[in-house]
Amino acid sequence: MTLGLFTYPIAWFGWFRPRDELATAVAELLLVGFYGANNTSPSARLLARQVHRGQVGAVFFVAQNIGSADDVTGLLRLFRSGNVQPLLAIDHEGGIVQRLKKSHGFTHVPAARTVANTLSPAEARTLYAQAGSELAKLGFNMNFGPVLDVDEPGNPAIGRHGRAYGTDPEHIATYAQAFVEGFATAGIACAAKHFPGHGRAMTDSHNEAADISATWSEAELEPFARLLASPQSPPMVMTGHLRLDPISPDGRPATVSAPIVTGLLRQRLGYQGIVVTDDLDMGAISQVMxxxxxxxxAIAAGSDLLMIKNLFGYDPLLPQRAVGWVRKAIAQGTLSQSQVMAAAERVRTLRGQVQEPNGSASRC
Incomplete structure (x- = not known):
């Protein structure tokens, strides 16, 4: 934190920041978090400046960022106040993962298991359309959901909280499609998660990479395959910090694994949309690299949007450091510039699809 305070003025005034085509492309890939729950937060105000200068393309809100309804509105106004309009994301699955609640004027959305047990797919779609309309009215345009994981009650991150729709792949995909379609009516872009399947893991990937090597089967891939082949394919798929050694023998979590992101998701399932990582600051990643x-x-693996909470180890200069990391990797041959440009173009396409606050909803 001390280093963050020292470098804050440099970041605030944008000194020494790169401004070339590559820097612009890297900015499109950055999905960054912030400290604070209102628009007086120095972290939020700096991030807003970086968004307005074109250094960061997307912002995400976590529970720590949610204060009163007025506080949330003020933050969204801060991020949207410049000429550059960011992608603004939040977790709005329902159940335990619903940041904006009745106290904020939002409809209660039950957990996925409850939705699947009590509502028809058509009724679920109506519920999700209402939730999407409320998000869009406030100013959000991205939602990290639906969950396509197989329901396993003993799973500490998913099953224990009822976040999965069931165990049958067709059933899961049907309700996930209702989720995507409902939010799409409001212009909210959704991210199906957690690829390639978090449901049967017995550890929580917030703390360490969840090893699914012994429990994962093709049945966990099928809900993704069905949804991606549906008429309303989600514009984003989120990878989890999941270790799957039969597919990725080097032991890398899916988030940073080319065999899983490029091989399994893009080549085998034919997915051409955006791949968004789970938070790269989570222990599953930060403990090993x-x-x-x-x-x-993550970029080398085939990802497009890189989620970085930037709370622990706060770095005001994160955007320009990211450009430096990418530039060095290109020079060393670890990445190609064409990879970076292609990822940035996919994100720009999404940016053109989401709803503007005073515009009409577009397909997402």
Whole structure:
């Protein structure tokens, strides 16, 4: 934190920041978090300046960022106040993972298991359309959901909280499609998660990479395959910090694994949309590699949007450091500039699809 305070003025005034085509492309890949729950937060105000200068393309809100309804509105106004309009993301699955609640004027969305047990797919779609309309009205345009994991009650991150729709792949995909379609009516872009399947893991990837090597089967891939082949394919798929040795023998979590992201998701399932990482600052990644290494390995694996909470080890200069990491990796042959440019173009396409606050909803 001390280093963060020391470098804050440099970041605030944008001194020494790169401004070339590559820097612009890297900015599109950055999905960054911030400290604070209102628009007086120095971290939020700096991030807003970096968004307005074109250094960061997307911002995500976590529970720590949610204060009163007025506080959330003020933060969204801060991020949207410049000429450059960012992608603004939040977790709005329902159940335990719903940041904006009745106290904020939002409809309660039950957990996925409850939705699947009590509502028809058509009723679920109506519920999700209402939730999407509320998000869009406030100013959000991205939602990290639906969960396509197989329901396993003993799973500490998913099953224990009822976050999965069931165990049958067709059933899961049907309700996930209702989720995507409902939010799409409001112009909210959704991210199906956690590829290639977190459901049967017995550890929580917030703390360490969840090893699914012994429990994962093709049945966990099928909900993703069905949803991606549906008429309303989600514009984003989120990878989890999941170790799957039969597919990725080097032991790398899916987030930074080319055999899983490029081989399994893009080539085998034919997915052409955006791949977004789970938070690269989570223990599953940060315990085994630096932030810079994680950024490069995620891009090299085939990811497009790189989620970095930037709370612990806060770095005001994160955007320009990311450009430096990418530039060095290109020079060393670890990455190609064409990889970076292609990822940035996919994100720009999404940016053109999401709804503007005063515009009409577009397909997402």
């Amino acid at each position: 630096s932030r810079g290494e994680a950024v490069i390995e």
